[in-house]
Amino acid sequence: MRKLNFRRVFLAVSYISLVVIYCILFFKMINNQSLRTGTDFTGFYTAAIISQTEGSQSIYNPELQQQIEEDLVGFKLAPGQVLLFNHLPYFIPLLSLIITNNYVVSFLRWTVILITFFFLGVRLLLSILNQSGLNKTQKTITMIGTLLFFPVFTSLINGQDTIFLLLGATLFLVGFISDNPFSTGIGLSLMTIRPQLALVLAIPFLFYNRKVFIWFIIGSLALGTFVFLYIGVNGSKEFLNILVTSSQGDWYGLHPEDMPTLTGLLHRNFNNLSSSIIQIIGMAGYFLTMIGLCITAAINKTLTINRFGTTFLISIFFVPYLHYHDLSLLLIPLFCLLRVYLPKYKENLVLLPITLSIFLILGLFWSWMRYISVSITMITMFYFLLLAEKNKILEFNSQ
Numbered sequence: 001m002r003k004l005n006f007r008r009v010f011l012a013v014s015y016i017s018l019v020v021i022y023c024i025l026f027f028k029m030i031n032n033q034s035l036r037t038g039t040d041f042t043g044f045y046t047a048a049i050i051s052q053t054e055g056s057q058s059i060y061n062p063e064l065q066q067q068i069e070e071d072l073v074g075f076k077l078a079p080g081q082v083l084l085f086n087h088l089p090y091f092i093p094l095l096s097l098i099i100t101n102n103y104v105v106s107f108l109r110w111t112v113i114l115i116t117f118f119f120l121g122v123r124l125l126l127s128i129l130n131q132s133g134l135n136k137t138q139k140t141i142t143m144i145g146t147l148l149f150f151p152v153f154t155s156l157i158n159g160q161d162t163i164f165l166l167l168g169a170t171l172f173l174v175g176f177i178s179d180n181p182f183s184t185g186i187g188l189s190l191m192t193i194r195p196q197l198a199l200v201l202a203i204p205f206l207f208y209n210r211k212v213f214i215w216f217i218i219g220s221l222a223l224g225t226f227v228f229l230y231i232g233v234n235g236s237k238e239f240l241n242i243l244v245t246s247s248q249g250d251w252y253g254l255h256p257e258d259m260p261t262l263t264g265l266l267h268r269n270f271n272n273l274s275s276s277i278i279q280i281i282g283m284a285g286y287f288l289t290m291i292g293l294c295i296t297a298a299i300n301k302t303l304t305i306n307r308f309g310t311t312f313l314i315s316i317f318f319v320p321y322l323h324y325h326d327l328s329l330l331l332i333p334l335f336c337l338l339r340v341y342l343p344k345y346k347e348n349l350v351l352l353p354i355t356l357s358i359f360l361i362l363g364l365f366w367s368w369m370r371y372i373s374v375s376i377t378m379i380t381m382f383y384f385l386l387l388a389e390k391n392k393i394l395e396f397n398s399q
Helices: 006-030 041-053 062-073 092-098 103-127 136-147 150-157 162-177 181-193 195-202 210-247 262-269 275-300 305-318 324-349 352-360 367-390
Strands: none
Touching: 006 103, 006 150, 006 352, 041 062, 041 092, 041 103, 092 103, 103 136, 103 150, 103 162, 136 324, 136 352, 150 162, 150 324, 150 352, 162 181, 162 195, 162 305, 162 324, 181 195, 181 210, 195 210, 195 275, 195 305, 262 275, 262 367, 275 305, 305 324, 305 367, 324 352, 324 367, 352 367
């Protein structure tokens, strides 16, 4: 009798389970008006419709946003119920080309675009493992596990722009490994989709490699110029007003208690603290993190792949405003780990991407596991990257 291969059983069950769960959740969302209009895509859709009908300079007008969202949901909204569009408008011109008055069709088109760019990003990520000695089967296992990464799915089902954030982070990592300051800096500038994260990652390059920082500034200025030309002076003022409202954390759809960050941790566990106090603590932690990373860079002068990964983990936790779908960025420290440890432990580590998704998705079924699984994942990654740094495993010179 042939011996049961538990490895193959685990992979088959994991793949099938995740695909089935993802399909059920997505089709449930897209076929339920309340669920689909409650996603973050509503904000993007609203901005694109305003761009089509009123012009790009009006996309941050809260009254227009409220009017369109009321048409979508079919009832009157109080100002605090409006799902504000508070993102930089990098992709609104693209959205304006593909959306129609049919919200569902527009959502599906946007999802196809996001998946396409995600495939591109995964191809780039896998390229950093080319020297790890993986055979075809091991590469396939790693690729499928990455494509099914649970936080990425949460981004897709919400219609978020996190895929482009991840693409920028991927260019940032690939450029660093290939010793290419241009792609490193440009990738980092694309991460200004979440400017608070891009900034804390960019500043230390004043000490690591100023060429990277210069390309980051050039890329950011180019994007900033596009934004200003696209939305104009009045649109810029309205955008700043929306950012101020969003930073207070109490507007509809912001859910600060759901953030996998220090501020989210405080909101969940210290109900007696006011939002303003938590905001002050969060900003203090953010700036102290930036200072700490700069001091580390000034002392060490070189950036290793291990420290690259730990920097990402620290930044994700201490940035004041990130949501669960932004944990798609955990693929970056994950691939740092894989590049460091795969040459020695490839047989088991190729299972890591799919195993993490199975672990993280437990939070769907047991709410108490949602942030415990995230914390365990981030702490474990941090520990093994630190261990690799201590033992000088596969250490790379700074660019």
